[in-house]
Amino acid sequence: MTDTTAIRRILVGVDGSEGSTAALRWAMTLARAADAEIIAVNAFDLQPYSPTALGGAVEGTYLESLRDSVRKAFEGEWSLPLTSAGLRHQLIFRDGPAGPALFDVAEDQQVDLIVTGRRGLGAVAELFAGSVSQYLVHRVHRCPVVVVPAPVEANTSRSAGASD
Numbered sequence: 001m002t003d004t005t006a007i008r009r010i011l012v013g014v015d016g017s018e019g020s021t022a023a024l025r026w027a028m029t030l031a032r033a034a035d036a037e038i039i040a041v042n043a044f045d046l047q048p049y050s051p052t053a054l055g056g057a058v059e060g061t062y063l064e065s066l067r068d069s070v071r072k073a074f075e076g077e078w079s080l081p082l083t084s085a086g087l088r089h090q091l092i093f094r095d096g097p098a099g100p101a102l103f104d105v106a107e108d109q110q111v112d113l114i115v116t117g118r119r120g121l122g123a124v125a126e127l128f129a130g131s132v133s134q135y136l137v138h139r140v141h142r143c144p145v146v147v148v149p150a151p152v153e154a155n156t157s158r159s160a161g162a163s164d
Contacts, residue, residue, distance in 0.1 A: 007034045011111040013102050013132060014040045016078045019117025019150035024081060026148045027115040031087050038082060038089040039109050042074040043101035067095075099135030106140060114145045 012027045014020050024040070031038050044067050071093050082089045090109075094101040106114050116133045133147040 007036050007112045009039060009109060009111040009113075010036050011039045011041060011102065011106050011109065011114045013098060013114075013116045014042050014074060014078050015098070016073055017117060017150070019148070020078075021117070022150055023115045023117035023146075023148040026146070027113075028081060028085055028087060030113075030115075032085070036088075036112070038087055039092060039105065039111060040074075040079055040082060040089060041092045041094065041102055041105050042070070042078070043094045043096055043098040044070050045097045046095070098132045099139075102132065102136060103139055106142065110142075112143050114140060114143060116145065116147055118147050118149045 007030065010027045010031055012020075012024050014024055024038075027038055030036065046063060046067070074093060075091055079089075079091055092105055092109075094105065102114065102116070105111075114136055116136060118131075118133050133145070136145045137147065
């Protein structure tokens with residue numbers, strides 16, 4: 001960020017989860033106050049749906065259909081709050097893992113702030129599942145990264161004593 005007081009472009013990872021919905025709401029509040037543009041990004045990663053991950057062959061048409069469904073949800077339902085609020089925004093859909101995709105878009109679009117949701121899985125689960133917010137916090141140097149926690153009710157299924 002060249003001007004520490006000006007936030008003109010806010011990147012938000014949007015995937016339909018409770019955490020990303022909370023992040024989008026948070027970013028929308030800031031964008032409204034700062035008259036900033038929101039760049040909503042969804043990354044579709046085929047790896048979890050690969051034949052080896054699913055234990056057998058998966059037809060390409062199924063994967064393409066799944067990708068199209070995710071893209072339609074992103075451009076429609078998941079991004080509806082942006083359209084309804086009348087905020088300036090862009091929707092960017094990328095293929096690949098979310099962390100690198102958000103990082104690349106942040107660089108390409110020269111954003112001033114990145115906002116991402118937190119799943120609240122706990123330390124062990126995030127070790128195995130990975131963490132987009134952790135990826136970004138450790139790699140982004142051009143701007144601040146804000147990690148918005150999922151609402152408390154979204155975390156009620158976690159076992160007692162699990163730590164973040």
